[in-house]
Amino acid sequence: MAVIGFIGLGNMGGPMAANLVKAGHRVVGFDLSTAAIDAAEAAGVTIGESPAAIAAAAEVVVTMLPGGKHVLGVYDGDTGIVAVARPGTLLIDCSTIDVDSARKAHALAAAKGAVSLDAPVSGGVGGAAAGTLTFMAGGEAEAFERARPILEAMGKKIVHCGGPGAGQAAKICNNMILGISMIGVCEAFVLAEKLGLSHQALFDVSSTSSGQCWSLTSYCPVPGPVPTSPANRDYQPGFAAALMLKDLKLAQEAAQSAGAPTPLGAAAAQLYAMMNAQGEGGTDFSGIIRMLRGEG
């Protein structure tokens, strides 16, 4: 069992750190929020003085932060965790951030002899609490193999996607497909409504044919066909529209930076920006069907 530093004990990081404690690790955590600190302490996390103090004493440092600037802020500089970490320390960044920042974090780590992995997750707050997250990991094979038992304490599926940044790339590519296909399914249901075709009839046809997709058959945006989907509980998330917007913006940032045309990805980002602007960022992302209907 390892001494693990954990920077960022929020809605996701808090329960993830708690699962590391449950697995028998000694976890020393840090957060700026008193509420997050209190909850983590109650779950058995020791609270450290600062990210640097934690990193200096840890074998592994996990970060779970809102964006690329936060991760680089914690990694970089004289008091950054990269500068103070002992050689060979394993740095795992589980934040969902832009690919360019993820690669910068890897480069900083490599320059100081640390071993690093980008490992963003899917599965949301529920998956973090239940320890059933999916990790999409990017980095060298050594980093991945060392990280695997740590990640397995927090998730049920760990995929090595490639070199530095590949975890972030896989997450935004997947979630771009998800955002696009969800809007496509919602458009089809709204069109079906206007044409007098029942939800169940469209579901029966498409779920068994070429329109089949996870957005339809696992997360159906209308109540009825898939009883577990958020549509059956007034679109309580689930996966909030604001988080889908974040991922679509990251995809757009990467696409623009890399020179990849993504016409539907761009449109999907704009549509989720509209949903967010309407004050519906906290609604499940499948609730975009209400905006298409003009239900506001």
Next chain:
Amino acid sequence: MAVIGFIGLGNMGGPMAANLVKAGHRVVGFDLSTAAIDAAEAAGVTIGESPAAIAAAAEVVVTMLPGGKHVLGVYDGDTGIVAVARPGTLLIDCSTIDVDSARKAHALAAAKGAVSLDAPVSGGVGGAAAGTLTFMAGGEAEAFERARPILEAMGKKIVHCGGPGAGQAAKICNNMILGISMIGVCEAFVLAEKLGLSHQALFDVSSTSSGQCWSLTSYCPVPGPVPTSPANRDYQPGFAAALMLKDLKLAQEAAQSAGAPTPLGAAAAQLYAMMNAQGEGGTDFSGIIRMLRGEG
């Protein structure tokens, strides 16, 4: 076994009529093309004088025509099949046409005491030849039950989607999801390429998570992950981009007529229009990935 009139013996109608012959029906067909007539005769179809002459003597009349105007042209008027058909004749239109025209055809039939069904298909030329088409049917229950054994001779899945026009509605809603999700998957693969994420890594992540869709897991637009997909044979169709464009245009026509906003459906139609304009209408619709890459 019935006497079945069959109007439209082209790439789809020809093999469908041949399967009705194989099932033991007496099939009397009509087409404007000599080549289509010759092929149908070789398959055991008797060729009639005119649609009217065929309809006057048939218990069932199947139409398989390019568009709504062709179907209404054959149905309507003094020498139309509706005027000459005996009361109780079953009219099955298997063409993929606009919902408004399909409903007009039903109304014409109903006014003359004929029983009618819109029953567009999916499965393409291969499915027509193999008798494995899917039929999406709209019309009254009586029409559906009478049509079922006829359709079963030409397909393997027969779905009753609702009242008049529901079959066309289901087909265009499904194919709109398909067109959108295919472009979304293609955009994700192109973005992955630019980010250095391998095709297989993205496939492995998305095929087992929230980006899963038929366009990815049954019809993958890059070679490798799904050996049967057209990407492995230089994008030979399969399902030609020109036909996807036809279905997306029908969806747009219905959406505009019914007042349903379909932002991604509209964008998908425009993107397939671009592919078509580039002379790639005969390429499989998954080949739109080449346009996104700028491969022309």
